[in-house]
Amino acid sequence: MLSLKFIQENPDWVVERLAVKEFDAREIVDQVLELYRKRNETQNKVDLRKAEMNKLSKEIGMLFKSGKTDEANTAKARTAELKESIKEMDQEFDRIDEELMELQVQLPNIPSELVPAGKTAEDNLVVDEGGVKPELGENAKPHWELAEQYDLINFELGVKITGAGFPVYKGWGARLQRALINFFLDQARENGFTEVQPPYVVNEASGFGTGQLPDKEGQMYHATADNLYLIPTAEVPVTNIFRDVIVDAKELPIKYTAYSACFRREAGSYGKDVRGLNRLHQFDKVEIVQVAHPDKSYEVLDGMVSYVKSLVEKLELPFRIVRLCGGDMSFTSALTYDFEVWSAAQERWLEVSSVSNFESFQANRLKLRFREEGQKKPQVAHTLNGSALALPRIVAALLENNQTAEGIRVPKVLVPYMGTEIIN
RNA sequence: GGAGAGAUGGCAGAGUGGUCGAAUGCGGCGGUCUUGAAAACCGUUGUACCGCGAGGUACCGGGGGUUCGAAUCCCUCUCUCUCCGCCA
Known part of the structure; x- marks a missing residue:
């Protein structure tokens, strides 16, 4: 399969070359570009939240260790919302990623420059x-x-x-x-x-x-x-x-x-x-x-x-x-x-x-x-x-x-x- | 087919709820020493993704769950190994 990076960097060339294989890739390539962008955007966002969550969890751990139970419980309350949004975004990411893979495997390999045009x-x-x-x-x-x-x-x-x-x-x-x-x-x-x-x-x-x-x-x-x-x-x-x-x-x-x-x-x-x-x-x-x-x-x-x-x-x-x-x-x-x-x-x-x-x-x-x-x-x-x-x-x-x-x-x-x- | 055990970094093997991407050993790489090598000693050593960068995220067989927090607890699937049976 073609790598996403490669498709992203050479979308028009991919379409042009796949035409040699009698394959119209325009639509799939466009979708890949769009979804790839969305995927990265989502990962970026969710990673930030996960970083925040990890930080909070560590802090809570420290608080419990030093016996500050009340403060720990207060901090815990703040995690609920974060947790929920992380879950949602993770699901969104997985959905996009899966869709991307489905598109990706539909694209044939790029024919070399030596390949003659022709149908049969x-x-x-x-x-x-x-x-x-x-x-x-x-x-x-x-x-x-x-x-x-x-x-x-x-x-x-x-x-x-x-x-x-x-x-x-x-x-x-x-x-x-x-x-x-x-x-x-x-x-x-x-x-x-x-x-x-x-x-x-x-x-x-x-x-x-x-x-x-x-x-x-x-x-x-x-x-x-x-x-x-x-x-x-x-x-x-x-x-x-x-x-x-x-x-x-x-x-x-x-x-x-x-x-x-x-x-x-x-x-x-x-x-x-x-x-x-x-x-x-x-x-x-x-x-x-x-x-x-x-x-x-x-x-x-x-x-x-x-x-x-x-x-x-x-x-x-x-x-x-x-x-x-x-x-x-x-x-x-x-x-x-x-x-x-x-x-x-x-x-x-x-x-x-x-x-x-x-x-x-x-x-x-x-x-x-x-x-x-x-x-x-x-x-x-x-x-x-x-x-x-x-x-x-x-x-x-x-x-x-x-x-x-x-x-x-x-x-x-x-x-x-x-x-x-x-x-x- | 029956019974049991297990799956952790290149390999071996610890870790049974909290600064654990993970001890230790071996291997690999770099260095010191040496005429050279070995030995010894010191250092280093996974992959992928996001981000211009600083940095961040994920991965301890796969998936799901509990929890503020999971390599560690629970469920489930897959695979591997051992013994018994059968058998080329």
Whole structure:
């Protein structure tokens, strides 16, 4: 979330920049300005009265101690009115503060200057591409047919056990999942990321910290009996490691990676988007998360983009990198690069990674700060994360792009993990 | 699931109604000493908000209450730990 101070100091700029995200912030910003002013005014007044009250109480204490009971009782009588007005003003303050918070969480993050204008995915900017699209010819099969042919994934079984979007991986299919996870984690470690295994279920505070709550609870599975949420991405538990934390500046950047299953309700999705592995309710992903110095976070973002690029290149997948336009970006992001790989039989691009700089948006919610050497006051840090990578669509592309008459060719980097050069 | 205990500053741990934002120890930082280091000694060491400033306010798990005054008493919620049971 944007800090109140920031909004107060740059109200017009906030409105102007949020327009890039197709968000009309005028009304909310105006209300924030008004309420913030009222809040401070109220605090000022109530603090003065509290100071008076504290002083009186101390005096009464002294009087009782020195046995001047009559004088003490006289003084006591004077506190009643003060007490009443403090109570009223406190309530007023709390009311305003709550209202402010409600407004504050409605404002999306400010898009970076690099974000192109635009409403939909059509307006995203392709900034890089690589690899060669394979020529498959007439008999090319989509991955769901290949998965069935080689008995890699059983979608119907998942329906029976749970429901649509929860496939069962089997044999080489299951082995491929494990191979990819291990490959991604090994790569991350070699690039300086510390591996963590987080919980897959989080509480409300964590959901708030990374921005899923309060508004996007519809995307998460909710275990109501315990009021816990299944994670939609490892970003949530991993980033929340740093909730209410002040780190030393010299520890930055902090680089974490985690494998996790991810759970998404995906209410309202339909059609070709959900066919096969294209969109699932449960999927596997290796995530990378960084906590960075504000001066360095865009360098860090570039580093993450080149790291993810190295992964898709090693997997020999044709890819492109797009910079999301304002209208296609998430609520919390300041700048996002999506990675898409070419799915040769479906003949479409599939998003396999999303790498974002959240600047201080999450850190404000998390109260994640750092302290510069020798400085007293902590500053808000920047957070970033990215998929490295999400498995299902990688699997879809690998199956389709590498299909041959003899079977599915395994990319070289995965051969040691798979123990075979071909799946058949 | 049953029974009990507890939640205090970076950590450990006192404080059971009044100058308590909080003893003490450890850790951290600065200094003295030393060729350097250790030890010893001295000092310092939470966060947020309001205020131009002086300064003020809040915070001892969360919320509510009693009281002139609450870390301390009462209610309530949450969480943690221990033992028993069950169990990967």
